[in-house]
Amino acid sequence: MTVSDTVALTDLDDNEFRDRLRRWFMANPAPELAACASVGDDRDADYLAAQRLWQKRLAGAGLACIAWPTAYGGQDATPMQQLIFHEEHQRAGGRGGEPFFVGIGHAGPTIISEGTEEQRRRWLPGILTGDLIFAQCFSEPGAGSDLAAITTRGVVDDDHVVVTGQKIWNSRAHNADMCELLVRTDASNRYGGLTYLIADMRTPGITVRPITAITGRPEFCAVFFDGARIPLENVLGKIGAGWKVATTTLLFERSTAFAATVIGLQRIVAQLAETHADNPALMDRLQELADDVFAVRALLYKTVSEQQQGGEPGPASSALKLVATELNHRIRKFGVLANLDEVEQYFESFGLRIGGGTSEVQRNILAERVLGLPKEARR
Numbered sequence: 551m552t553v554s555d556t557v558a559l560t561d562l563d564d565n566e567f568r569d570r571l572r573r574w575f576m577a578n579p580a581p582e583l584a585a586c587a588s589v590g591d592d593r594d595a596d597y598l599a600a601q602r603l604w605q606k607r608l609a610g611a612g613l614a615c616i617a618w619p620t621a622y623g624g625q626d627a628t629p630m631q632q633l634i635f636h637e638e639h640q641r642a643g644g645r646g647g648e649p650f651f652v653g654i655g656h657a658g659p660t661i662i663s664e665g666t667e668e669q670r671r672r673w674l675p676g677i678l679t680g681d682l683i684f685a686q687c688f689s690e691p692g693a694g695s696d697l698a699a700i701t702t703r704g705v706v707d708d709d710h711v712v713v714t715g716q717k718i719w720n721s722r723a724h725n726a727d728m729c730e731l732l733v734r735t736d737a738s739n740r741y742g743g744l745t746y747l748i749a750d751m752r753t754p755g756i757t758v759r760p761i762t763a764i765t766g767r768p769e770f771c772a773v774f775f776d777g778a779r780i781p782l783e784n785v786l787g788k789i790g791a792g793w794k795v796a797t798t799t800l801l802f803e804r805s806t807a808f809a810a811t812v813i814g815l816q817r818i819v820a821q822l823a824e825t826h827a828d829n830p831a832l833m834d835r836l837q838e839l840a841d842d843v844f845a846v847r848a849l850l851y852k853t854v855s856e857q858q859q860g861g862e863p864g865p866a867s868s869a870l871k872l873v874a875t876e877l878n879h880r881i882r883k884f885g886v887l888a889n890l891d892e893v894e895q896y897f898e899s900f901g902l903r904i905g906g907g908t909s910e911v912q913r914n915i916l917a918e919r920v921l922g923l924p925k926e927a928r929r
Contacts, residue, residue: 556612559625568634574611575642598725601649605680614678615654622662622670623678629858633850636809644810649725653677653684657730660799661748664786673728673748685726685751687717687773688796694719694904695911697732697796698740702775704733704747706789710779711735711747713755716772723771724760726751731780732796735789744792746799748784755779800907808874812847815881819843822885839884842877849873868920872912 557574559567608614609623617632618624627635658677661670676682693699702715713733723729729749736743751758755778760768787795819840826832853870907915917923 556610558612559616559627559631564630564634567631568638571613571635571638572641574613575638578607578611579642598649602680604644605650609679614680615658618658618662618674618678622674629854630851633809633854637813640810640813649683649722650677650680652686652721652726652730653682653728656799657684657686657728657748660730660786660795663798664746664795668783669748669786676727682727683722683725685720685723685729685771685773686799687720687723687729687731687749689719690716691718695908698744698793700732700734700744702733703737704735704745704780706735706782707779709782711745711782711785711789713747713749713775713778713780716774718770718772719761720758720771720773721769723751723758723773724768726758729773730799732792735792739790741793742790744796745789746786746792746795747780748786749778749780753778753780808846808850808870811874811878812843812850815843815878816840816847818881818885835884839877839881843881846870846873846877868907868912868915871907872909872916876909 557567557570562570605614612625613635615623616625616627616635617629618626620626654677658674661673665673673682677684688697688700690700690702692701700715702713702717704711704713706712711733713731715733717731720729727750729751731747731749733745733747734743735745749756755776757774757776759772759774761770761772762768763770786792819836823833823836823840826836849870853867857867914926918925
């Protein structure tokens with residue numbers, strides 16, 4: 551099986567698809583995949599070039615965005631097949647296509663779900679091949695978990711929306727070509743006053759400032775908008791309908807995103823067990839962690855199976871985000887205590903519990919929207 555082979559899903563059950571994927575990855579141990587696994591700084595030109603080359607190779611095999619409709623370069627894959635792909639890609643040494651996660655994981659699906667046909671034709675091909683890197687510009691200094699509190703202004707001026715304000719904690723915005731941008735076009739309406747835009751990061755008036763994290767790497771950015779003029783044709787949905795579109799984005803963001811994470815955690819626990827096989831106390835604790843990883847993987851499969859039956863992911867996916875990021879933090883902490891070279895990953899694990907909605911917010915979502923409990927009193 552060569553790189554030119556397309557891994558088609560037609561008439562393959564899930565087990566056959568997994569086997570076909572494994573054979574394709576074994577036959578195509580591309581050097582750029584090894585580079586992606588060994589280089590950590592997203593600003594590194596070689597890293598981006600390697601990831602882009604690998605993304606094009608996946609696209610050539612029909613594996614870049616398998617969950618997308620065939621009309622836009624996908625294979626109409628089921629959520630379970632997408633989960634299987636993430637697992638096997640991680641096992642093969644991939645890092646989940648990190649620069650393209652926003653574009654493939656939720657910008658693309660949101661454009662497919664909420665965009666016009668012209669918008670789909672304009673942006674989806676570049677996402678598919680890795681030529682367009684997307685960032686997400688939602689959070690602000692005063693509006694993170696409470697996304698509806700954003701204040702970045704968008705003023706409609708003829709055939710443009712003029713954007714003024716600041717976004718923060720924007721992953722990989724320093725590498726991005728485009729961004730998902732949520733702005734307030736009506737100050738009098740908390741939810742109905744939001745508008746969702748796709749913005750070109752080269753637009754005059756947009757400034758990106760990388761933020762050096764505790765790991766020493768600039769994984770996040772602050773993005774400033776100073777009268778940036780975004781064409782009206784870049785609005786997803788309608789003016790004032792941004793909350794609905796943003797909710798769609800966040801639900802896609804949490805669907806199969808943790809498949810690679812779970813496989814990575816399994817690998818870490820196995821490595822720890824091999825290193826400390828002669829320490830009964832540590833092995834007892836590692837067995838508990840291994841059981842927890844197994845439970846999270848079972849929850850992942852349950853969540854994806856339910857999604858496969860009911861379409862778009864629902865609020866129950868918050869449970870997966872909550873338990874996966876909390877377990878990741880516990881395992882990374884254990885790795886540091888066991889004297890593994892896990893310090894950087896341990897530092898990053900704090901951010902994973904915050905990004906995409908804090909653990910506290912996930913608990914509120916589960917309590918209110920899944921269990922039907924009263925809303926938390928606002929102070």
